[in-house]
Amino acid sequence: MREIRAEIKYGDCADILAGDPANTFDLIVTSPPYADKRKNTYGGVSPDKYVEWFLPRSEQFLRVLKPAGTFILNIKEKAENGERHTFVLELILALRKQGWLWTEEFIWHKKNCYPGKWPNRFRDAWERCLQFNKTRHFKMNQKAVMVPMGDWAETRLKSLGKNDVTRFDSQVGSGFGKNIANWLGRDKAYPTNVLHLATECGNKSHSAAFPEALPEWFIKLFTDEGDLVLDPFVGSGTTCAAAQHLRRNSVGIEIKQEYLELAREEVAGTAYQLMEKAPEYGKNNDRRNNGLHRRKSTAAAHK
Ligand SMILES: C[S@@+](CC[C@H](N)C(=O)[O-])C[C@H]1O[C@@H](n2cnc3c(N)ncnc32)[C@H](O)[C@@H]1O
Numbered sequence: 001m002r003e004i005r006a007e008i009k010y011g012d013c014a015d016i017l018a019g020d021p022a023n024t025f026d027l028i029v030t031s032p033p034y035a036d037k038r039k040n041t042y043g044g045v046s047p048d049k050y051v052e053w054f055l056p057r058s059e060q061f062l063r064v065l066k067p068a069g070t071f072i073l074n075i076k077e078k079a080e081n082g083e084r085h086t087f088v089l090e091l092i093l094a095l096r097k098q099g100w101l102w103t104e105e106f107i108w109h110k111k112n113c114y115p116g117k118w119p120n121r122f123r124d125a126w127e128r129c130l131q132f133n134k135t136r137h138f139k140m141n142q143k144a145v146m147v148p149m150g151d152w153a154e155t156r157l158k159s160l161g162k163n164d165v166t167r168f169d170s171q172v173g174s175g176f177g178k179n180i181a182n183w184l185g186r187d188k189a190y191p192t193n194v195l196h197l198a199t200e201c202g203n204k205s206h207s208a209a210f211p212e213a214l215p216e217w218f219i220k221l222f223t224d225e226g227d228l229v230l231d232p233f234v235g236s237g238t239t240c241a242a243a244q245h246l247r248r249n250s251v252g253i254e255i256k257q258e259y260l261e262l263a264r265e266e267v268a269g270t271a272y273q274l275m276e277k278a279p280e281y282g283k284n285n286d287r288r289n290n291g292l293h294r295r296k297s298t299a300a301a302h303k
Contacts, residue, residue, distance in 0.1 A: 002226060004274075005249045006240045006267040010260050013232035013253040017060035024064045025251070026139065026227035029215045029239055031074040031208065032057075035087055047080070050087040051094045061232065062099055068139045070222040071100070074108065074210060076127040082120060088128065095132060103138070104131040104193060108214060112198040129195070129218070144220040146188040160184075206236035206259060215239040219246050237263030244270040 009016050032054070035047035045053045061071055077088040096102055106129040113125040160181055183189060197213050215238060219229055225247045231239035234252025236259060243250035244267060252267075254260045 004226075004244055004247050006244050006252070006270070007250070008234060008237060008240065008252045008254065008260060008263045008267060010254065010257070012255055014057045014060055016253050017057075017064050017232065020064050022063050023066045024228065025230040026066055026069050026224075026248075027072070027219060027222045028061050028065055028069070028230045028232065029072040029074075029218045030231045030233050031210050031235070032233045034075060034078070034208075035085065036078075047077075047085045047087040051091050054091055055094060055098060057232065058095055058098060058100070061230075062134065064230070065134055067135050068137060069134065070103075070138050070140075070218075071132040072106075072218045072222075073130040073132065074127055074214065075130065076124070079121065092130065100132040100134070101136065102130065103133045105129070106131065107194045109194055109196045110199045111196045129214070139222055139224070141221055141224070142190055145191055145217060147191045149183070149187050149189050206262060209236045209238055212238050212242045212245075216242040216246065219243055219248055223248050234263050235259050237266030240267045241270040244274060 033044055035050045036044040058071075065071060075088055075091075077085045079085070092102055108127045108129055110125050110127070113123055116123045195214070195217060197211055197217075199211060215229075215231070219239075219242055223229060223246075227248050229239065229243040229248050229250040231250070231252045234240060234254045237252055237254075240250040240252040240263065250267075252263055254263055
């Protein structure tokens, strides 16, 4: 079995990536610092300066991503002075000008978000996962993320109406026809662009870790085994751990020393888990042994 590599690099992703050749990575999946959100823990960028701060970094992402690669950006604007800030919308427009195609927007629905009461809005239970590409012909393994047909088979599919059995264009005018009858008798369907995932991330010492299931879903969808995944704002290393679990190579970049160590431990722990499943994996991998005892409990908390 081929050895899987997970490398966590220290520094500003703009500087580190400047040293990498063009067209290196198959997928970039990341959650950058949100504007000003966690100033006290890992620094923040003012919402008004966010686009200016982001663009030199995304310029590198554009250069190092392979032509058939995908860039997934998990981000959410906050509300300030009674309205939502527009920096994410401005960022999308600026990224398009930089040369990216804004292919899709997935919604991460945080299905377990805390209850709360605000005077002029309800609790925030979703974040954006924006998809950008360099070309229209990107790698996409749709079958890898199929979901059980579930209730549909029992309810809607059993009482098909006239519109369901003949092909017609969707009401949103996307030009895609659908023939629901085609799905009769199947046990799996393609998912929607809404991901229902809990926010829990084990007992991580990072205030903004995302759940491993989030990068995992995109890694399955946009890469093959042995491909190379990048998280330029890797934090506690979740993306690289997910990549390792799925037997993809990965590079993570982190600017803060304390998170760097957390991320390195995370991937070491993952390698240890893999070793338990497949004894032939990484026989001479020293890093695996470094993380062996320290990470065992945290790795278990992930499950
Ligand atoms: C939202 S957190 C990422 C959390 C990560 N998804 C996880 O699951 O732990 C963003 C991370 O980016 C790091 N960061 C901020 N600016 C950076 C830069 N220019 N280059 C690399 N990392 C940076 C922060 O220290 C922080 O750990």
